[in-house]
Amino acid sequence: MGCTATDMIGALHAGAATVSAHRDELIQLDRVIGDADHGENMDRGFRAVVAKLDTAVPETPGAVLKQVATTLISTVGGASGPLYGTAFLRAAAAVGDALELDGPAVAAALQAGLEGVVARGKAVAGDKTMVDALIPAVDAAKAAAADGAAPARVLALAAEAAHAGAEATEPLVARKGRASYLGDRSAGHVDPGARSTALLLSAFAESRSV
């Protein structure tokens, strides 16, 4: 049972609902180590994503991902806009024109997304960024796909790993972005970007019945 454009649009609606529900939490996380706009910016971006999907319905998963990318890039702003936008852009390129994605294709899309974020933001593991959630998520997704898991299972295991990765950013000292100027004072707080990455992956996984 693969992942079609329709499945993906359902997942994005779920993602937008999750971001909206956790908007204040993401703002709080960003207030202590950043500039307090992450929840606001992500919510604005994902509202625009679903609004656009309601008016223009792409026919392939790749086209959906590309539309999401351009919408996020033009509405989120700051550093998160280009980073999330690039993740979706590279995922779109990875899946190409396929009409339906199997487990390995979903894992490959996640991996391409991670590579895009790293290429754009230059963060490595342990820098206390969204990459700390994405790296374990991609590892888990690839392992699940190699075991023959369907897309829903691949996403569920990726989300689980992403949450563990996000939690593990709490004691870290930030080395990238605005939080890096805080030095040691950035320790003791979960990174807002890692948290939003984990929340989105959970929403994508839970939106699927298979």
Add this chain to the structure above:
Amino acid sequence: MKKIINDPATVVADALNGMAAAHPELLRVRTDPALIVRADAPVTGKVALISGGGSGHEPLHGGFVGAGMLTAAVPGAVFTSPTPDAVQAAIAETESGAGALLVVKNYTGDVLNFETAAELAGLEGADVRAVIVDDDVAVKDSTHTAGRRGVGGTVLVEKIVGAAAERGESLERCEAIARRVVAQVRSMGVALTGPTVPHAGEPSFTLGEDEMEIGIGIHGEPGRRRLPMERADGLVAKLLEPILEDLPFAEGDDVLLFTNSMGATPLIELYGAHGIAERLLAERGVRVRRRLVGPFTTSLDMQGMSLTLLKLDDEITELWDDPVRTAALRW
């Protein structure tokens, strides 16, 4: 806060409208997204040179739009990077068939947004490259920071590469020249006061009457060290020393010396500082062959200055001497 503005929310748009009114022969202005474009763009067969970033550094970048310099500038909100769609709009508006080169100051927001725009434009089939300017020696380039900031050196990159583009050089050549200028330019700044962002209403930082902050950026961010205020001789030496050591600049080198005001330091002080810098360089046998003095990379109403040194070679000198016709720079 006392500023000649109507509303902090419209400061950038009001300034753009005023620029368009002041220089109709040089440039045109677009709103939503905000762009400043050469009046005769697209210039067929010539590389489009595009820069931009947060507003508040005027005349950087819009004041450098015109013949022999930038094809377009993309202004964001005050001290805030523009989004990629604005940069894409500039790329589309100046599309000449010869490709586009983006000049980006090394700040996380600017780099992310401009590089994303370049990637998106590339997917649409445009040939777009980006060059990052990181000339500020105050920041230790390490894995623990976002790296050196782009400051006054950006003006020199834009002038020199703009001349190459005006000559009809290819995108590859323009990019190579840009990288060479970036490799040979270094800057250092000092603040006597903090800048006041219009929507903030109060200075980004305050310094006592007897204090100065050495190694500042251009957004009111903190510097390297807070030191006792001193006479111009000592202040200029403190700016020049770290620049000379960094590349390093050596006896017998030919250089361009750029003495820049941060916005509120008047020319009478700036010329005094420039004279001191010239004397200190002469004492070291570093030969000042070209000069630029004035407020060209500012930080709103910050009192302070920066020095920029560029190591010259024949090609870069010739490109510097080429004619330029922009709102802020012309010869």
